[in-house]
Amino acid sequence: MIHLMNTYKRNLYLEKGNGSYVYDINGKKYLDLIGGIATCSVGHSNPEIVKVINEQSNKLITASNLFCSKSQELLAKKLSELSGLNKCFFSNSGTEAVEAAIKLVRKHSNKKIIAMKNSFHGRTFGSLSATWNPKFKNNFEPLLPGFVHVDFNNIKALKKEIDNKTAAVIIEPIQGEAGIIIPSEGYLKEVESLCKKNNVLLIIDEIQTGNGRTGKYFYYQHENVKPDIVTLAKGLANGFPIGVTISDLDFEPGDHGSTFGGNDFCCNVALKTIDIIEELLPGVEEKGDYFTSKLSEIKSSKIKEIRGKGLMIAVEFFEEVEPIVKKCLENGLLINKVQKKVIRFLPSLTISIEEIDTGIEILKGAIKDD
Incomplete structure (x- = not known):
């Protein structure tokens, strides 16, 4: 990256994606809860x-x-x-x-x-x-x-x-x-x-x-x-x-x-x-409610607030979240830090309940280990 202007901190080379998952150049699989910062609305490499x-x-x-x-x-x-x-x-x-x-x-x-x-x-x-x-x-x-x-x-x-x-x-x-x-x-x-x-x-x-x-x-x-x-x-x-x-x-x-x-x-x-998107709309709030309810089940004194609307969700912590973001990355989960103490989730609207559960389990472990 020596010839790229220094506008972003980047530490991961992604090569391909499928649905809610992306893969790096070494073949490692990651559950993507960033969704290209809300750009990948209907999943990576959607066949349609x-x-x-x-x-x-x-x-x-x-x-x-x-x-x-x-x-x-x-x-x-x-x-x-x-x-x-x-x-x-x-x-x-x-x-x-x-x-x-x-x-x-x-x-x-x-x-x-x-x-x-x-x-x-x-x-x-x-x-x-x-x-x-x-x-x-x-x-x-x-x-x-x-x-x-x-x-x-x-x-x-x-x-x-x-x-x-x-x-x-x-x-x-x-x-x-x-x-x-x-x-x-x-x-x-x-x-x-x-x-x-x-x-x-x-x-x-x-x-x-x-x-x-x-x-x-x-x-x-x-x-x-x-x-x-x-x-x-x-x-x-x-x-x-x-x-x-x-x-x-x-x-x-x-x-x-x-x-x-x-x-x-x-x-x-x-x-x-x-x-x-129009086909997916009826399920977006339902998935969002499920996501926030599962986040609410995480018992941690580090969590200050969980908030969201549909599949635009945040968890605010009492402390800086960079260690949690890094631990999730190590364990195959992509999440996004906004502000020093907030994690933002913007998954594809196609995300499944099972994928939400997978993400929650990895996040739980990262919060516990931090």
């Missing part, structure tokens, strides 16, 4: 996805957005039906989807955008400006002006900041990188009401919570909220790079663009991925 990959790679990968694409139009129609919003702009990642959302807002107003403390929206300049964590931002200032941050899950703080100089509010319905921070029931609905009352656009960042992760296709559907703009990426094409910004607002020709965004290959994979 592989079939689409093979078929589409023999037809057309991309011809650029200078030309019409039937698969892009079909995906936009499907996402419009799912989201309740009418227009889609396709890009290649979550951060690009957020950038497009910010540009949509700026096109209609140059007023301030309110974001949340502890939020994460990406690492490019616009999305990084909306992101809270100073450790991601300090080396790259000055960033995009016009952003302010208020406490998450505190409607009074938002009410105090929102005024006639506010263009939009951008919010994750669950704060993923902050450690799966779930707001009080009804909070998102209150945010929506406050935005509507003040004629302020509501951007909901569903990059981590979307694509069925919490048991609905979009998290905001749990609370019967209708945003003005939605951003979506990660698990939309089961590991292939795609992002989308969905809204009733629209760009004009020349306002924005993406060379690879909405290419035929990724759009066809996304269409099949959505089909599979």
